Amino acid sequence: MTNKWNYQPPTQTEIQERDHLAAELGLSPxxxxxxxxxxxKTAKEVKKFFRPSLNDLEDPFLMPDMQKAVSRLNQALGEKExxxxxxDYDVDGTTAVSLVYKYLRAYTSNLYYYIPDRYDEGSGIxxxxxxxxxxxxxxxxxxxxCGIKAIDKIEYAKEKGIDFIICDHHxxxxxxxxxxxxxxxxREDSIYPYEHLSGCGVGFKFMQAFAISNKRPFSExxxxxxxxAVSIASDIVPITGENRILAYYGLRQINSNPSLGLKGIIDVCGLSGKEITISDIVFKIGPRINASGRMMKGEEAVExxxxxxxxxxxxxxxxxNQYNEERRxxxxxxxxxxxxxxxxxxxIDHQKAVIVYNPKWHKGIIGIVASRLTxxxxxxxxxxxxxxxxxxxxARSVTGFDIYKAIEGCRDLLESFGGHTYAVGFSLKEENLEAxxxxxxxxxxxHIIPEQMIPQLDIDAILDLKEITPKFLSDLKKMSPFGPNNQKPIFCTYGVQDYGTSKLVGRDQEHIKLEIIDSKSASVPIHGIxxxxxxYNAHIKLMKPFNICYTIEESIYNGNASFQLMIKDIQTETT
Structure with missing residues (x-):
């Protein structure tokens, strides 16, 4: 399948705003x-973006019911309840439980935690x-x-004399x-300024409100x-606004003084000595935490x-780590x-969706498989x-198709469902499957147009290789952490060619380790993978020019920085 490259040249207004920022802040165009x-668009906005501040966290008491939640928690602690x-048993749920439990255990010994079994109980309450x-x-x-739709379960708990405080983001x-x-x-009645918190983020806001109520220092x-940070990265929520602040400082904590549990995962991932990024959490740390709930019990991740x-x-x-190997x-x-x-x-070429069913498949893996099929x-x-x-x-979706609304449109056929715009879980009776x-x-x-079924690469900027300087890389890094709604920029360079040292690598020689130059660069090649x-190797080894679309990946190991181009796509003259 061929990627479609999209590049939108800057408008005259964008050029003026660009040049103004470049001149005022000493940034590259x-x-x-x-x-x-x-x-x-202003220097003030950029400085705030480059240097997230904990002082800019939203007031937790703007969230509906927050005062009620804090009052009930204070009562429970005061009466030693x-x-x-x-x-839930996924990364977001287990990190949320860990955060709230770890914070509150300093205030009470009457504290317990519970993660439902994926297979025996399913998700939620x-x-x-x-x-x-x-x-x-x-x-x-x-x-x-979890809990936002658990109306019957909450009623059942009340009959048992149990109160609930629900912290959810679905x-x-x-x-x-x-x-x-x-x-x-x-919530429809919410006036809270930021609606994209992770489940763990909502738990954090609850604890922040509790700390304010009890005049406890924020440093705790x-x-x-x-x-x-782990939940934001793993749950694929936007890394904007308040999430950007939480992810920024969370990553700083992970890289400076991680807890023993996270340090253990970092070690088994082979990330020791490396500066941990959002990508490391998404592809290495998060899957290992998730593997516990997928393969065994989510409680092990919390432990x-x-x-x-x-x-x-x-x-x-x-x-x-062993669970993760079995999961893979x-x-x-x-x-x-x-x-x-x-x-x-x-x-299949005429269908706008894919549905596959096998009653023997492992329940804990089907979400990953859905992502791979998408x-x-x-x-x-x-x-x-x-x-x-x-x-x-x-269910997983493509850009522009709200799969939550689509599944919601089938709710009369379902027993339960929940999720987000691009990822949903649900259950139904077998007699309703065909319908x-x-x-x-x-x-x-x-609702899906043909263009949505063509993989698109939206190019942010066209670069000459000589523009990738240490200053450029330093300024680019200030835009991190990258993630949804603040994606790592995709660059394009035209007319690059092999330096003469590119080669095939990998067990099956399926990858190309590139060393490339372009007509405007010096003789020192830039590395890429x-x-x-x-x-494309045959074309490249003929020393013919080709075009590349890529992100720039910086790696810091034991304090030493290096970078390479992560190639997203290649175009040759015949592409």
Missing amino acids: VISLLLVRRGL KILIYG SIKGIDYAHSIGVTLIISLD MPDETLPDAVAVLDAK LEKLLEFT LLLAKDSAVARKMSENI ELDKKITDEANAIINEFND EKYYRPAVVLTKSSDLITGS FKQRFFQLAAE AFGMSQ
Whole structure:
């Protein structure tokens, strides 16, 4: 599948704003244009963006029900009630539980945590979890990353004499659960200025409000921001506004003084001595934390993140790393089987969505497989398996198609559903499967245009290789942390050619390790890596010019910095 390269030349207004920033701040025109196109048009805005400040965090009491939540927590602590911290089994849920539990354990010994079993209970609040809380005398449950739709479960808890404080970030229905407090910036009545917090982020805001209420120093909370950074990266929420501040300071904590649990994961990932980035969390740290809930029990991830002994943390990290290896093997097996099913479709090119079902697939892997299918076929993908008496599904989407709304349009056929614009989980009875498939295919056909099924590369700027200077790299780094809504810039350089030393690498010689120059650069080559692009090697080795689309990846290891171009796509004369 060929990528379509999109480049929008700057308008006259953007050029004027670019030049003004460049002159006032001493930035290159390219960096200045990147900032302008991110809505940063004054020196004051840019300085605030480059140097996020904890003083700019939003007032937590602007969130609906926050005062109620703090008052109920203060009451529980004052009366020495037993409190249960309840969270989902994914990265967002387990980091949220770890943050809130780690903070509150300084104030009470009557504290417990609970992560539902993915296979026995499913996601969200469970009857089993409530029964467990009741059995040990818990009278207050703080739910994190879940609960916004658990109307019946919250009512059941009330009958058992248990109050709920819900901290969630998923889309609520019109009717909210009858909890003591429902903290969710996506509530229709919310005036909270930032609605894109992760579940862990909502938990952090609750603890921030508690600290303010009790006049506790913010420094006690600041060291826990490592958990918000991991959740923000792993849950793929926008890294803008308040999330940018939380991620920035969380990464700083991870790189300076991580907790024993995170240090253990960093070590098994092979990241020791390296400056940890959002990408490292997304591709290395997050999947290992997730593997616990996918393959075994999410409680193990919380136990690791709360570890107080380095030897214990190291052992648990090794266990979780093993779970991740098993997850990767299952991931490949199920993805291959899903592709085989899709290859049997005679009309896949004419379908605007992909749905595959195998009752024997591992429930903990189907979300990953759905993501892989979306990447490969560039259309919404739904992967289904059987779990107990229900069919469980994970859905992923392409840019511009709100899969949450699409699944919501099938809600009369579903038992449960929840998620975000581009990722949804749901369950349904087997007798409703065919009707669901027909309706989902129909919704996709009505709302997806052909252009959405073509992978697009939006180029931010055209560069000559000589423009990639240490000053340029330094200014580019100030734009990090990168992520959704502040993506790592994609650059394009035309007419590069092999320095004579590029070569194929990889077990199957499937990648190209590039050393390239262009007509305007000095004789020192720039390094790059083109994963899975060996088909271009023959053209490159003929010393013919070609065009590259890439991001710039900086690596800092033991204080030494280096960079290379991460090639996204290559165009030759015949492309």
